[in-house]
Amino acid sequence: MEHFVGIINYIIFFAVTAGTYGILALGLNIQWGNTGLFNIGIAGFYALGAYTSALISGLPPSAWEGRTFGGFQLPFIFGLLGAAIVCGVVALLIGMPTLRLRADYLAIATIGIAETIRLVLNNESWLTNGVWGFQQIPSPLYKTIHGASSAYLHSHPNLPIWIHDLIAKSYDWFYLALVLVVLFILYLIMERLVHSPWGRVIRAIREDEDATAMLGKNTFSFKIQALILGAMIMGIGGSMYAHYARFISPISFKPLYGTFIIWVMLILGGSGNNKGAILGSFVVWGIWAGTDFLTKYLPFSATQSASLRVILIAVSLEVILLWRPQGLLPPKKQLFTLK
Amino acid sequence: MSLLTVDRVTSGYGDMEVLHDVSIEIAAQEIVTIIGPNGAGKSTLMKTIFGLLKPTAGKIRFIDHEITSHSPDQIVRLGMAYVPQVENVFPSLTVRENLEMGAFIRTDDFGDRIKEIFALFPILQKREKQRVGKMSGGERQMVAMGRALMLNPQLILLDEPSAALAPNLAQVIFERIVAVNETGVAILIVEQNAKESLGLSDRGYVLAGGCNRFSDTGENLLANEEIGQLYLGG
Amino acid sequence: MTTLARIPQLLVYGIISGSILSLGGIGVSLTYSILGFSNFAHGDFMALGAYIALGLFTLFTGLGIPNTRFGPLSFGFGFTVAFILAIALTAIAVILIDRLLFRRLRRSGPIILMMSSIGVALGLRNILQFFWSPQPHYYTQMIQRAVSLPALGIRIKPDEVFIIATAIVLVVLVHSFMRYTKMGKAMRAVADNATLAQVTGINTDRVIIWTWVIAAGLAATAGILSGIENKFITPELGWQMLLSIFAGVVLGGIGNPYGAILGGMVIGISEEVSTAFISTGYKPAVAFVIMIIMLLVKPTGLLGRKN
Numbered sequence: 017m018e019h020f021v022g023i024i025n026y027i028i029f030f031a032v033t034a035g036t037y038g039i040l041a042l043g044l045n046i047q048w049g050n051t052g053l054f055n056i057g058i059a060g061f062y063a064l065g066a067y068t069s070a071l072i073s074g075l076p077p078s079a080w081e082g083r084t085f086g087g088f089q090l091p092f093i094f095g096l097l098g099a100a101i102v103c104g105v106v107a108l109l110i111g112m113p114t115l116r117l118r119a120d121y122l123a124i125a126t127i128g129i130a131e132t133i134r135l136v137l138n139n140e141s142w143l144t145n146g147v148w149g150f151q152q153i154p155s156p157l158y159k160t161i162h163g164a165s166s167a168y169l170h171s172h173p174n175l176p177i178w179i180h181d182l183i184a185k186s187y188d189w190f191y192l193a194l195v196l197v198v199l200f201i202l203y204l205i206m207e208r209l210v211h212s213p214w215g216r217v218i219r220a221i222r223e224d225e226d227a228t229a230m231l232g233k234n235t236f237s238f239k240i241q242a243l244i245l246g247a248m249i250m251g252i253g254g255s256m257y258a259h260y261a262r263f264i265s266p267i268s269f270k271p272l273y274g275t276f277i278i279w280v281m282l283i284l285g286g287s288g289n290n291k292g293a294i295l296g297s298f299v300v301w302g303i304w305a306g307t308d309f310l311t312k313y314l315p316f317s318a319t320q321s322a323s324l325r326v327i328l329i330a331v332s333l334e335v336i337l338l339w340r341p342q343g344l345l346p347p348k349k350q351l352f353t354l355k
Numbered sequence: 356m357s358l359l360t361v362d363r364v365t366s367g368y369g370d371m372e373v374l375h376d377v378s379i380e381i382a383a384q385e386i387v388t389i390i391g392p393n394g395a396g397k398s399t400l401m402k403t404i405f406g407l408l409k410p411t412a413g414k415i416r417f418i419d420h421e422i423t424s425h426s427p428d429q430i431v432r433l434g435m436a437y438v439p440q441v442e443n444v445f446p447s448l449t450v451r452e453n454l455e456m457g458a459f460i461r462t463d464d465f466g467d468r469i470k471e472i473f474a475l476f477p478i479l480q481k482r483e484k485q486r487v488g489k490m491s492g493g494e495r496q497m498v499a500m501g502r503a504l505m506l507n508p509q510l511i512l513l514d515e516p517s518a519a520l521a522p523n524l525a526q527v528i529f530e531r532i533v534a535v536n537e538t539g540v541a542i543l544i545v546e547q548n549a550k551e552s553l554g555l556s557d558r559g560y561v562l563a564g565g566c567n568r569f570s571d572t573g574e575n576l577l578a579n580e581e582i583g584q585l586y587l588g589g
Numbered sequence: 590m591t592t593l594a595r596i597p598q599l600l601v602y603g604i605i606s607g608s609i610l611s612l613g614g615i616g617v618s619l620t621y622s623i624l625g626f627s628n629f630a631h632g633d634f635m636a637l638g639a640y641i642a643l644g645l646f647t648l649f650t651g652l653g654i655p656n657t658r659f660g661p662l663s664f665g666f667g668f669t670v671a672f673i674l675a676i677a678l679t680a681i682a683v684i685l686i687d688r689l690l691f692r693r694l695r696r697s698g699p700i701i702l703m704m705s706s707i708g709v710a711l712g713l714r715n716i717l718q719f720f721w722s723p724q725p726h727y728y729t730q731m732i733q734r735a736v737s738l739p740a741l742g743i744r745i746k747p748d749e750v751f752i753i754a755t756a757i758v759l760v761v762l763v764h765s766f767m768r769y770t771k772m773g774k775a776m777r778a779v780a781d782n783a784t785l786a787q788v789t790g791i792n793t794d795r796v797i798i799w800t801w802v803i804a805a806g807l808a809a810t811a812g813i814l815s816g817i818e819n820k821f822i823t824p825e826l827g828w829q830m831l832l833s834i835f836a837g838v839v840l841g842g843i844g845n846p847y848g849a850i851l852g853g854m855v856i857g858i859s860e861e862v863s864t865a866f867i868s869t870g871y872k873p874a875v876a877f878v879i880m881i882i883m884l885l886v887k888p889t890g891l892l893g894r895k896n
Contacts, residue, residue, distance in 0.1 A: 407784075442782055
């Protein structure tokens with residue numbers, strides 16, 4: 017029974033993380049899957065969203081922290097929205113100079129931007145507490161729910177251990193539900209958008225930008241909109257991560273976890289397909305988490321096991337690119353028609 | 356004995372069929388011109404012969420070989436050369452280097468061959484060390500042809516050699532084409548400037564809508580009023 | 590020391606760093622112009638070379654191959670042989686990666702190739718990390734004394750002179766190769782127009798192999814040289830330099846190897862000199878800002894495209 021609870025706890029953790037990645041993948045799907053914007057700087061928006069949310073909703077700096085700014089303790093919803101808005105604004109500023117560039121220049125530029133954001137997060141301790149990280153990020157409704165479940169457990173001391181443990185984790189159940197709700201809402205919105213006239217234009221841009229421009233569409237404007245929208249979604253993902261992990265530092269958003277893995281998720285799941293984005297997140301995170309278990313049985317050190325798992329993910333990417341580049345769920349077939 | 360036989364070839368790009376059942380023939384040392392309106396499939400025919408496009412039906416024979424599904428580098432080794440209409444030189448290389456690239460698969464000393472090419476195109480010798488990208492259209496066309504001749508081909512395909520050239524320069528190019536032919540090379544030309552080209556051709560074909568329409572000697576085609584009206588601009 | 594007085598020394602550091610960035614950039618430029626895509630694994634080719642050299646050197650030391658130092662340099666015969674062999678082995682490894690992977694993806698277009706190269710980058714880095722761990726490994730424990738040149742207001746180590754000299758020699762060699770040899774001309778021809786090259790009868794497959802040999806060889810050299818400069822290597826060394834290398838390539842004109850050299854030097858010097866004015870933590874951002882400015886003002890780069 018204890019095993020059972022342990023497994024349930026792990027599944028909650030797994031699902032929250034996979035769900036968060038699903039949100040990020042939806043954002044990338046708008047940018048790359050639908051519009052063809054080669055954004056290798058996802059980690060930048062991810063981190064920006066997380067830190068913004070932390071600053072808005074978090075606690076003021078304590079005496080031993082390097083921070084001197086922020087921690088406004090506003091409700092979680094403000095943190096979430098703030099993350100989205102800040103990411104949107106930054107995406108606008110970044111997009112203006114770079115979206116006219118070719119795909120490979122855009123790729124290099126987005127790496128540079130993510131790197132610059134990382135450097136700022138590392139160096140500007142007054143704002144972010146630098147490498148020591150942003151601590152004690154509050155989780156929404158934590159006191160209410162945890163308080164209620166603790167009170168319940170307190171007044172029912174004779175529950176079987178496994179029920180006790182499950183209820184003790186009530187907050188995590190709540191957060192999982194929250195993530196899934198946010199994910200679902202975003203999914204619905206993205207599906208509406210993708211099937212709308214706006215969606216048709218951005219897909220036409222991905223297929224053939226010049227032809228779309230010749231039809232009189234301001235392709236630059238559409239691309240910027242897609243960039244901003246995708247970035248806002250990534251910001252939301254960052255916020256959801258920050259309030260679950262309760263501690264973030266620049267290392268949490270290293271390119272491997274913050275960018276590369278999301279690309280693999282989208283490509284495996286199916287670029288251009290919102291369901292594919294979500295499916296890919298769960299599958300790839302499943303591989304990642306699953307191999308975590310397996311490598312415990314191998315005679316390698318922790319860092320070696322981590323390296324092996326990354327190699328596996330990299331190999332999976334190459335295999336998909338070689339044999340099924342469209343991913344598990346193919347995009348909606350769009351003949352080049354724009355009314 | 357035919358040097359090149361194109362036998363009822365159908366070809367195109369992806370799902371789009373451009374050539375339907377086209378047949379042409381060239382004998383050794385002949386000059387043959389293919390004329391026709393825009394979009395008739397003339398360039399497509401050249402690309403298909405040279406292996407840049409795969410025909411969906413029909414056969415192509417060159418000398419003794421069936422080359423229908425050969426790739427360009429195989430065809431080049433058999434003695435055919437191709438000069439595309441645009442982007443037919445290496446702009447950042449010099450004249451001499453372009454010619455050297457033409458001789459890439461040769462393992463012997465081809466210094467004499469370069470001299471022969473310079474004899475055919477004296478201007479190239481003058482500009483030997485110049486970057487081709489900086490040269491005029493007519494000179495570039497000569498570099499392109501010179502490059503194609505480096506392997507002593509038996510047949511050269513020229514895709515609209517006088518396109519984008521002023522009339523007097525086009526004249527020079529056509530003179531050079533005759534000179535090249537006189538060294539024993541068969542030439543297949545695709546041309547918009549049909550009058551000039553037919554004038555120096557042994558035979559010609561008229562292609563329209565991807566199909567054969569007429570074929571006759573160059574002289575006869577020129578003299579034919581109907582063709583003159585339809586395809587030669589009156 | 591006043592800010593101005595530090596500049597000559599920073600220039601020297603910049604030239605050293607720029608030499609390494611240039612060697613990396615030439616490979617990136619060649620790969621771009623001949624193979625048609627930006628290779629994000631290039632930094633990790635550098636790391637691969639550095640670690641193969643380390644592995645061979647450790648092996649040679651174990652086998653008792655002598656490594657008495659050449660004069661004031663920090664290494665001797667054993668390391669030199671390891672250096673040269675590592676270059677060759679890296680080139681072979683990269684050609685294998687091309688055969689297995691990039692060649693099959695060529696028809697899928699540059700974006701898929703770029704994505705694949707990111708996967709290769711991560712895979713290579715983690716293979717190195719698996720065998721050698723993320724901890725730094727030292728080429729030498731020797732603390733080299735810098736030579737003082739008071740007239741110029743600088744100090745420079747013998748190893749650093751070696752690095753700059755090696756870069757110059759290699760640049761001259763590559764230039765001569767591209768200019769005067771048949772294969773070099775064929776590479777330039779393919780960079781101009783790959784289809785025409787095929788039509789002409791140029792063996793594009795062989796051209797591609799040679800491109801990788803030169804790109805990977807220079808990358809390995811750059812990686813080993815950076816190990817000599819820093820005295821240690823880590824698996825991340827290539828990825829850390831990649832942004833600066835790309836900035837240099839873009840600055841000079843993507844696809845133009847001479848542009849890569851110029852751009853690499855400018856970026857190297859700018860990064861080092863910038864530390865006199867802003868925090869060292871922001872060094873990579875300097876490269877990035879310069880690159881963005883270039884892309885906005887003159888996207889074709891300082892030296893423009895080759896044709």
